[in-house]
Structure formats: C-alpha cells, structure tokens
Amino acid sequence: MKKLLLILVFYATSSLAQVVTHPREMGLPDSDWVRPDPAEYQLSLENGLIAYVAKVDYVPLVTMSAFVRAGKVSDESQGAAESLVDALKNGGPSGMGASEFKASLRQMTAEYVVEMHDEWTEVTLNVPAEDLDEALPLFAAVVRSPEISQTNIRRAAGSMGPEAEDLGGESGAQLYEGSMDIAVDHFYEIIYNGHPYGRWLTPDDFDALDVDDVADFHAGYFVPGNMTIAVAGAIDVDEINSQLVALFGDWPAAEVPEVKQMPPVTRSRAALHHFPAKKLQSWLVMGHDLPPIPLAEQAAFEVMNYIMGEYHMNTRMMRNTRYKYGYTNDASSFVEDRWYGPGGYTYRSYSRPEVIENIYDNMMAELIRIREEEVSDHELFVAKGGLADGNFQVKYLDGYALTRSFAVERLRYGNHERSASYVERIRAVTKEDVLDAARKYIRPDVMQVILLGEEAFAID
Amino acid sequence: MQTFKYLSMLAVAFFVTSAAAQTYDLPIQEHVYDNGLRLLVIERPGESRVVAKIFTDMGALNETPGEYGAAHFLEHLMFKGTPTLGSLDWEREREVHDQIRAAEDALIEELNRSRNDIRERGVFHDYQHRSSTPRIEELRALIDSLNRQAQELSDEGPMKVWYQAYGGTRSTATTEQEYMKFDLDLPADRVELYLRVEADRMQNSIFRNFDAERMVLVEQRLGDLNRAETEFREAMNSLVGRASMVYVPEGYTNDFQQYTRHYERELYETYFVPNNTTLIFIGGVTMEEMIPKVEKYFGHMEWAPEPKRYQGREPLPSGEKRLNWRSDTLSPRMEVRYQIPGVGHPDRPGFDVLAEAFETALQSVVDEAGISGTVDINTRVVHTARFGVPASINVELVLSDASQLAKAEEVLLAELGRLGKEPLPADEVAFAKKKLRTEWYRTAVDPNALAFEIGHFEVMDSWKTLVPYLEARDAATAEDLRDLAGKYFIANNRSVGVVLPGEASR
Numbered sequence: 001m002k003k004l005l006l007i008l009v010f011y012a013t014s015s016l017a018q019v020v021t022h023p024r025e026m027g028l029p030d031s032d033w034v035r036p037d038p039a040e041y042q043l044s045l046e047n048g049l050i051a052y053v054a055k056v057d058y059v060p061l062v063t064m065s066a067f068v069r070a071g072k073v074s075d076e077s078q079g080a081a082e083s084l085v086d087a088l089k090n091g092g093p094s095g096m097g098a099s100e101f102k103a104s105l106r107q108m109t110a111e112y113v114v115e116m117h118d119e120w121t122e123v124t125l126n127v128p129a130e131d132l133d134e135a136l137p138l139f140a141a142v143v144r145s146p147e148i149s150q151t152n153i154r155r156a157a158g159s160m161g162p163e164a165e166d167l168g169g170e171s172g173a174q175l176y177e178g179s180m181d182i183a184v185d186h187f188y189e190i191i192y193n194g195h196p197y198g199r200w201l202t203p204d205d206f207d208a209l210d211v212d213d214v215a216d217f218h219a220g221y222f223v224p225g226n227m228t229i230a231v232a233g234a235i236d237v238d239e240i241n242s243q244l245v246a247l248f249g250d251w252p253a254a255e256v257p258e259v260k261q262m263p264p265v266t267r268s269r270a271a272l273h274h275f276p277a278k279k280l281q282s283w284l285v286m287g288h289d290l291p292p293i294p295l296a297e298q299a300a301f302e303v304m305n306y307i308m309g310e311y312h313m314n315t316r317m318m319r320n321t322r323y324k325y326g327y328t329n330d331a332s333s334f335v336e337d338r339w340y341g342p343g344g345y346t347y348r349s350y351s352r353p354e355v356i357e358n359i360y361d362n363m364m365a366e367l368i369r370i371r372e373e374e375v376s377d378h379e380l381f382v383a384k385g386g387l388a389d390g391n392f393q394v395k396y397l398d399g400y401a402l403t404r405s406f407a408v409e410r411l412r413y414g415n416h417e418r419s420a421s422y423v424e425r426i427r428a429v430t431k432e433d434v435l436d437a438a439r440k441y442i443r444p445d446v447m448q449v450i451l452l453g454e455e456a457f458a459i460d
Numbered sequence: 461m462q463t464f465k466y467l468s469m470l471a472v473a474f475f476v477t478s479a480a481a482q483t484y485d486l487p488i489q490e491h492v493y494d495n496g497l498r499l500l501v502i503e504r505p506g507e508s509r510v511v512a513k514i515f516t517d518m519g520a521l522n523e524t525p526g527e528y529g530a531a532h533f534l535e536h537l538m539f540k541g542t543p544t545l546g547s548l549d550w551e552r553e554r555e556v557h558d559q560i561r562a563a564e565d566a567l568i569e570e571l572n573r574s575r576n577d578i579r580e581r582g583v584f585h586d587y588q589h590r591s592s593t594p595r596i597e598e599l600r601a602l603i604d605s606l607n608r609q610a611q612e613l614s615d616e617g618p619m620k621v622w623y624q625a626y627g628g629t630r631s632t633a634t635t636e637q638e639y640m641k642f643d644l645d646l647p648a649d650r651v652e653l654y655l656r657v658e659a660d661r662m663q664n665s666i667f668r669n670f671d672a673e674r675m676v677l678v679e680q681r682l683g684d685l686n687r688a689e690t691e692f693r694e695a696m697n698s699l700v701g702r703a704s705m706v707y708v709p710e711g712y713t714n715d716f717q718q719y720t721r722h723y724e725r726e727l728y729e730t731y732f733v734p735n736n737t738t739l740i741f742i743g744g745v746t747m748e749e750m751i752p753k754v755e756k757y758f759g760h761m762e763w764a765p766e767p768k769r770y771q772g773r774e775p776l777p778s779g780e781k782r783l784n785w786r787s788d789t790l791s792p793r794m795e796v797r798y799q800i801p802g803v804g805h806p807d808r809p810g811f812d813v814l815a816e817a818f819e820t821a822l823q824s825v826v827d828e829a830g831i832s833g834t835v836d837i838n839t840r841v842v843h844t845a846r847f848g849v850p851a852s853i854n855v856e857l858v859l860s861d862a863s864q865l866a867k868a869e870e871v872l873l874a875e876l877g878r879l880g881k882e883p884l885p886a887d888e889v890a891f892a893k894k895k896l897r898t899e900w901y902r903t904a905v906d907p908n909a910l911a912f913e914i915g916h917f918e919v920m921d922s923w924k925t926l927v928p929y930l931e932a933r934d935a936a937t938a939e940d941l942r943d944l945a946g947k948y949f950i951a952n953n954r955s956v957g958v959v960l961p962g963e964a965s966r
Contacts, residue, residue: 018760020544020660023622028650031627033508058485058504059901107891109898128898179686280682313624313631314617323616326675329683351679382625389627389647397509400905 031389035423036396038406038416043241047253048225052406053240054232054399060129062233063400064136066143067411069339070221071119073196073260079156079206080217081116086152086159087214088114088123093141098151101142108135118197119339120411129234136231136240140247143222148214157206180350183283183452186275187346190448191289195265197341223254228411230403262341265289267446272459275452282356282453286363287346288446290337295418299425300433301441306383307375307434308366309333309347313386316370317347320362327355331363339412345441357457360449367447370438374431388426395419484900484930488914488923489747495763496735499754500914500923502742504907510648510743511630511907513641514658515915517738518731520637520707521770521849526718529711532635533677534724538642539619539633540668542660546618553613557666560606564721567599585714607671614668619657626650630908636709636844638770639919645908648744655757658739662732663761667721674716681713688789692959696854697841699783700797700955704772704849705841733764738918742907772849774799777953786962792862793833794869795957796876797852798948800839804848804921807944809932811839811853814941816892817884818855822875826857829871833859848920852955853948862961869958880946883938896933 041052075081089112092101105112108131113124123143127135192198229248231240267288293301309317309332317331328351337343347367349359396402409419449459491499523530543550570593571578577589578596615621623631628646635641642661644654684690698706739758741750777799800811815837823835836856839845855876857868883889903909917926 018659018663019656019757020542020664021656022544023626023653023656026652026656028626028653031647033647056905059905061898061901061905109891109895111902126902128894128901280686281679310624314621319616322676323669324611324672326669326672326679329676329679350683352682382621385625385627390624390629393509393627393647394629394645398507 033389033393033423035392035419036402038410041399041403041406043244045224045245045249047249047251048223048256049227049229049248049251050407050410051229051231051241051244051248052403052410053230053235053237053244054403055235055237056232056399057234060234061126062129062132062135062231062235063124063126064139065122065124065230065404065407066139066227067230067407068121068123068143068222068227069119069257069259069411070121070217070226071117073118073199073262074221074257075217077209077213077217079153079201079209080214082156082160082201083153083206083209083214084146084148084218085114085116085121086156087146087148087218088121088142090155091142091147091149091152093138094145094147096141096147098147101138101147104134104138107131110135132235136243137247143227144248144251146218148211148218150211153206153209153211153214157203160201160203160205179277179279179281179452180283180285180348183275183285183450184346184348186273186452187285187287187448187450188344190268190273190450191265191287191344195342196262197338220257223256224248224251225253225256228407230407232399232403259340262338264291265342267443268448270445270447270449270459272449272451272457274455275450276455277453279453280352281350282353282451282456283348283350284356284360284363285346285348285450285452286360286367286447287334287344288443288448289342290335290345290441291342292340293337293441297437297440298418299422300429300437302387303380303383303426303429304370304375304434304437304441305333305335306386307379308370310383310386314382316366317349317363320366321349321359325355325358325362327351327359327362331359353454353456356451356453360457360459364444364447367442367444371435371442371444373435375434377431380429380431380434384426384429388423392422392426483897483934484904484927486904486914486927490923491747491751493734493755493759495759495761496733496737497754497758497761498738498918499747499750500738500740500918501745501747501750502907502910503746504743505746507744508648509645510651510741510745511911512644512646512651512654513740513911513915514662515639515641515738515740515919516731517639517736517769517919518727518767519635519639519919520709520711521704521772522727522731522767523707526715527723528708528715529677529681530715530719530723530727531640532709532711533674533716533719534727535633535635535640536673536676537667537670537724538661538665538728539617540673541614541618541666542664543666544664545622545657545660546615546666546668548613548615553610553666556606556610556613560603560610560670561721563599563602563606567596567603568720568722570595570599603671607669610668614666616669619661622653622657626653628653636842637704637707638848639916641912641915643908643911651741651745651750652753652757655753659757659761662737662758665728667724670721670724674719677711677716678713681710681716684710688787692785692787692790692957695783695785696795696797696955696957699781699957700799700852701774701841701850703774704847705851709842730767733767734758734761735763736767738915738923740911740915742911770849772802772847774850780951781955783955783957785957785959787959788961788963790959791858791860792865792961793856793858793957793959794865794872795857795959796855796872797955797957798950798953799850800853800948802848802850802920803846803917803929804925806932807947808846809929810936810940810944812896813889813892813933813936814879814944815839815853816895817888817941818879820888820892821884822855822857822872825871825875826868829867831857831859831864831868831871832861833857833864833868844916846916846920865958865960869956876945876949880942880949883942886938889936889938889941893934893936897930900930 041054043051072081091098108127111126115122125139309315311332312330321327321331328349331349334346347363351359395405489501519531547553574593581587620631628644630643630645633642801808819835819837826833839853841851914923917923
C-alpha cells in the first residue's frame, strides 16, 4: 500500500511540474503530409474542359468557380474585357434578363463574385445546398452565354476614371487601408508606365466599342480548353460530375487563344516619389518589378522572401521595425507575380510621420544585408517549415481549398508538377540559394520608393 | 495539497457532453478539468490540421478608468515570451527586469508625489504647472537604459517563430470588450506545440520591450483615427450606453502613457487562471487524445480565486438623446439606435432577424419616398455584432444630399413606430431567416470562424447556448418581431445621431 502511494505521489509530482521543454526538444514529428492527388478530384471532358470536384459536408453549402485565362490585357478592343465583367456580374445568362438574374441570386441568398485580373478571370457562386439544382445550371449558363448589352459597356465606361464617391464616406484616401492601396497604385503607375500592364482606361476608350466586340472577346476566350472549374461542398460527387457533363459537355471545343507573353518593364534608377496627404500616418511602399521566376529558382525566392517579410510574421522586417522599436504595426513584403510578364515585388509599412524615415532606413538596411550575408540556419529552418508545413498545406486544407488550388494551377501551368514537387524543392533550398535569390530579385539600385503623407526624407 | 489535487483529478470521470441540432450540426465535446479549465473539441477525422484557440474571459470591460486599452496592451505584451522562450540568459535578464520594476515603482511614487504639479488639469490636456520633474526624467532615462540592456539579453518574437517553424499559420490574437484570445492553425500531429506555448504564455509571460510596444498601440489607434467614421461612431457608442458601451478595446491615446507594468501584471495574474480559460480545437484531433495532452501542459495549474465577472447592467433609459455631428468628410446621415439586451437574454436572437428583415423593408420605403440613401441595420458596436452585455441595434441611413435629412428622419421614425404596431410581411421574415442561416453556414464552414463563435459564446454566455440561439432565430415570427419593436423601440430608449455638413471647430 505504501509502495502504491509512493508511486502515485511520484507520478503526481512529476505531472504537476510545468512542461517547458523547448520546442526544438519536444520531439515534434516530422511532417508526413502529402499533397492530395489531383487525379482523385479531376473530371476531364472531351471538349477540353477540366473540373475538380470535392465533397465537404460540414455545412449545407456549395461553391462553384470558373477560372478563365482571359484578363484585362487579353482584349484587342479597348474596354471589351471590362464590359464583359459587367455583363457577367449583372447581365445574367442570355435570354433570362438582368432583373430576373438578380432576383434569382437574391432568393438563393447567393454570394456571387466576378473578378478579372490582368490575365485571368474568376467567376464564383456560393449557395445553400438546397438551391444547388437551380444554381449550377444558372452558373453554367452565365459563364457560357452571358447577356451582353450596351448597358454593360456604358456602366463599365462609367466606372473608369476618378473613384466614385462612396456614400459611407470611407472611400479612397479616407480609409486607413485605402491609403496603402493608393500608395501601391502609385507604385504600379510608375513601374508600368508605358507597359501593357499599365493600361488605365478612361471613359473615352469605350466610345468605339460595341456589343459585338464584347461578344467576340467572350467567344474567343471563354472556351472549354481555356477554362477550369472547381466545385466543392455538400454534394454527391458522381451527381455533380454528371451534371457538369450535361451542362458543359455539349460546349463545342474551340481553338485556345495563344498566350500573350508580356515584355519586361523599362527599369528606372532608384527614386523617391512623394505624394502629400494630410493624414495622421504616412505610408511607405518600396520595390520594383519582379521578372518571371524560373521553376528552378522559385523555392529559393520564396524562402528568401519569407525570411525577409512574410506578412505579419516574425521576419527581419518586423523585428527591425516593430518588435525592437515600436515604429509600426506592420512591415511586410508583397509578391504580386503576373502569369505571363513582370509582376511587382514590394516592401510596405506605415507609421506616424516622425518615424517613417527610421522605418525606411531599417528596411533598406535589411534589403542590403540579405544580399551581402548568408541567412542563419535558424532562419532557414523557420522559413522552410513555414512554407512547406504551413502556407502550402493550407492551400489544400479542405475540398474548397484544394479544388480551387488545382483548378488555378492547371489553368496557369497546364499540369500539377509544381505543386507535386513543391515541398521537396523547399526542403532542398540552401543558404547559398537564398543569397543568390536575394542578389537576383532584390535590386536596391532600381528601387522605387513611394511615400504617401508628410514629406520626411530624401534618398541618395 | 498539489498531490491531493492530482489524485482527485484521477478519480474524476470524463465528462463529455455533446450538443447537436439537425439544422445546426455542431458536435462539440466538452471536458472540464478539476482546475476549472474548459476543453472543447470538434473532431474532424481525416483532417491533417487543427484550428486552436484559447479564450480568456476578460477584456476592455475589466479595465479601470484611466487605463483604457490596457487589456489590449496586455495581449501585445503576452507575445514577448517567457523565461524559456526568448531569453538568451535568463538569470541576467531577470535581474534587469527586477531593476526595471523597481525603477517603475519609484517612478510611480515620484509621479504620485508630483501629481499636483504635473497632472493635466485642462479638459483636453492643455495645462500642467510643470510637465516633469528632474527625478521623473532620471527614472525614465534609467528605465530606457535598462530596457536596452534587457533587449540585448532576449530575442524578438520568441513565440510566433516556433509556430512558424512547425507549420503554424494564422498566429494572431484579439482583445475586445469581453475576451482575449490567441489563435493558431497547425498540423494536427504537432498540436502539443500549441499547448506548450500557450500554457507558458498563460503563466510565465515576461513583459519585454514594454515601452516600444506601447508605441505599436499608438500606431493601431492612429490607424483607427484615420478612418473618417471612427470618432463619430465612438461618440455614438458613448451616447447610447451609460455603463457598457463606452469602452473602446483599443483604448484612447491619452491613456497609453499611463499603463504600468504593475497594472498589466495585476490584470494578467487576476484573469489568466485555468478556471477563467477555454481551449477550443476543431480539426484532425480527438477528444480522447486531447484530454491527456491538455492535462500534461495545463494540469499543474491550480484553481484560482474566481475573478469577478462583469455584470453589464444598464440603468433604465430615461430620455431620448441626440448627437449633432458636423463633418464635410462624412456623408450626411441619420442614425437611430436603441439599447437591446445581450446574448443570453431570450429577446436577443430576434433582433438579428429584425435587423435583416427591416433593412429590406426600410430601403423600399426610403426609395419610394424619393430619398437618395442607403439603409444599413446592424448591432455592431466595436468589431463584433453580438455581445453578452447590453448593446444596441443601429438603424443607419446614409444620404447623398444633406437637404433630405429632415425628411429622412421623419420617414425613419415613422417606420420605426409602425414596426411596433404592424408585423413585417411574412415572406420577408422567412427570407431574412434564410439569409441568416446561409450566413451561419458560411461562418461554420471555416473552422477558424466557427471556433471563434464557440469561444465568443462561451465568454458572453455559454457555448451551449450557441445552437439554441440560432434555433431561436429560426423560430421567430413576424408577430414576435413586432412585439420586440414595440417593447424596445420607444422614445426613452432612443439615441439619434445626425451627420450634418460643415466642420465643427475641433
């Protein structure tokens, strides 16, 4: 009995001590996670359309998305792309009528999003599962055959130019987030000056446009082989596959438009661009264009970028602005690559005006240091874990995420090789690779610095 | 004592309960430990990751006047590490922190002694006999110097970095009126990392870089103030609530300088106790595996004296209030607010339906009256739409033309009056309920958002009332809504805000 009590006391006492083993020594398991197999979710139609379908039935919702390789720089007629977006958003399927389309969406309590980027477009409809029978045919019809009218052209033209005043009084520079957006817009106006990505339309650009131009744009780009589809939610996968065949299978295959490769931008020497604003804070954007990154260098670039400025994480930028000095709430990097041309690579922060120069100095010092010194083993370990076991896994978290990831990857690259090799490529990155990536993709000599707010400093 | 406590824990059978509803299927399992810690799990077999949250029942409502924002600041300080996370040489670092605390104690004494000389006697910090004293300057310089020494002995961001290294994402935290929470999404087989770090954070936080972090709060507050609506909304919040709604979780800048390590430590030690804490996990873990894992890291904590919960009682409304706000930046608007009860009161769910259904009906009336404006009806006071304390339902009409303000007020008040006498059309009420159900599904499909709702209900009332709350919304009839409006939408309970053109002198 005494022995039993002693044993109990021993285990009780050892259990009562707080466990503060260092994370490194906890024996956390190595990741055995494997990216899901896209073939398990893939439906390939004879006309070239590829869909990814997954069941997720925690709640009775369904999301369907179409991704199309057609963007703002794809159209031959100025304004056709923007007018098509308006038709997809507001016009509904041909023959249905805009008001009936809107009423149908409302009755379904649908979330309906049409978003056009420079090179691709997304149409997404999210509805309760009880409305799936109505929603999927509606979705197919609007993607295949949207009603296009002069109204769409007029409305698209009207949305160009100065930002429409928001009734809430929080548009544009009034907003704290909006101020950063404005600084970023200025950055892109500067780096894309004279470049096709820098095309900002005015209402006059729509004058020569007619409905046939918009319809031609749709007919040329919205074809089965130039599109992928993702469907996920509380569904029967076999049933959805059958419906997709029924709704899209008779869509004739058509020639897939050739991808327009965009030229590089003309770089300028490093410069400061000051935009006055009477605000309580100042906003800083510093960066340059980002040339397309070859597959062999992509992993090293991502590791380097993570170490420097992964959004709101423990990074060099955050440590040397916020954590040590309390200068700002955030200092992070933003990679905005384009599919077929030069993207943008920026570092952004904001603060009370009196310390914005300190932020600039500290961020620039880090941009220079990463090009001169190898990163530490610890930094490399953290970045690889953050990317391979964190960010990348989240892209395949559930059926919604993975069908979307597969559909976008397939449309962009035509296969799934990049995601298949991603973890292995990240794990293989060395300190030398990171140094090489920094020297190639961070270029202080062509850094364009945008300062929105009070005038604060000059640069050499 | 500790041994006895452990033995008694051994004798406690697992208490696992399950709540599920047909429409709102939430298979939440609960286990309450002997020390009062609450563990809630939704198992999702086959998922490789898990969403994790730890909620503490404390927030801005627990602050004292002059220290507004201190709870939010504490959240920031709790990212600064512990003796075992972040220190390069804890023995030396501890000595420096002891010296900082002693210097701060001396500074507080000196500030108290000099109070009549340096306190701000004007309403808006416009007059002091003196701004400082030599001794205050000396102590502040000493604290600065010690801060730098401590910084040399520690790492920055010592908790987040391990979450990142092992695949954690969404590593963040939030403090509002009623709660503080720390979040993570990580691979399920590494969930022990979360338990190890959070248990350490809960008991051993070192408030490193106190004074630099204070300036991060300034940045966040300036960000709020850059929004054109912020000051108007805060003025409305203050107008409506006499006891509960004046608390701004971010705090006011004039309080930021007043925070002390001493007060932050007091908040920390009072509220961060196991019997005031709820852990929530949704994803690829099971309750069976989580019970011993949580016990391993939190089992040593002892039941602590219960911190007093905020009661959140408002005095009876006794008169209509009005705010005339002049601004050329904000669009002209009418806003009518009525105080409503908090989550836990049987009337509360109906207000969600009422807001949804009445918004559509009111927009039609506004359009038909030829008023160019947009209606928005919400129950939002700060960042969150629902509270466990009395809040308000806000009927907002933003206009494009200030000359229509008088007409807008007339229409708005007439419709609000009618709402208490005539039921809304049944089909509009049915549609509003469908919309709320769909919105709930969009929340519940995201494990992060779902875990927040469960934790938020736990601090507002109880996680067990979440499903009944959703069901009560579905059961509400047009007549119920009419009765609610008749009961609460009375003149004495009304606060009216009007945004007029023209800049007031500030």
